[in-house]
Amino acid sequence: AQSVTQLDSQVPVFEEAPVELRCNYSSSVSVYLFWYVQYPNQGLQLLLKYLSGSTLVKGINGFEAEFNKSQTSFHLRKPSVHISDTAEYFCAVSSFYNQGGKLIFGQGTELSVKP
């Protein structure tokens, strides 16, 4: 079984500041890793994914994440945030071996960017 822990439920930050949203996972098998963003009253949009290869993954809107296997972490970072980045962010995993690719999500981190 897999589980995902997002260590911060809310992250307030000022515009143009850097931000890191933390994600740790637990799994007895290899997993794929994802970050999704959800704007109010909308569905989830894929930011980036880690499948294999380079541990530093770049996504849309200037976000990037680093996979750390030894620490079972997949933290999301952006060097300079904008007001428009205000949203809820979800870390998720799916198993290599579980046919079907169902996603197991963390509880979400609400990013609030203030002017």
Added chain:
Amino acid sequence: GAGVSQSPSNKVTEKGKDVELRCDPISGHTALYWYRQSLGQGLEFLIYFQGNSAPDKSGLPSDRFSAERTGGSVSTLTIQRTQQEDSAVYLCASSLEWQGGQPQHFGDGTRLSIL
């Protein structure tokens, strides 16, 4: 349309009534997923379809919940004898293939409120 379409966007019904939620996946996507998003439980997997069959129904919370998919396209999630704890946003997602690691594309969800 280009994205995953869900209807209705909002549904208010009385406790004990049956409801049907509809999902139109992206054309050509073979895998379809239903998730539920609620304040208390976060984002939970409900069921996944590969074509018209459902190899994984493990997330359906009770036998009041059922889903079907016809023609490898449209899916309907049915909740019978609704209870107040069924109030949530029901999200549908589709992906090109069923294997893990495929990005899932989400609809905007159906917000279900049980009075």
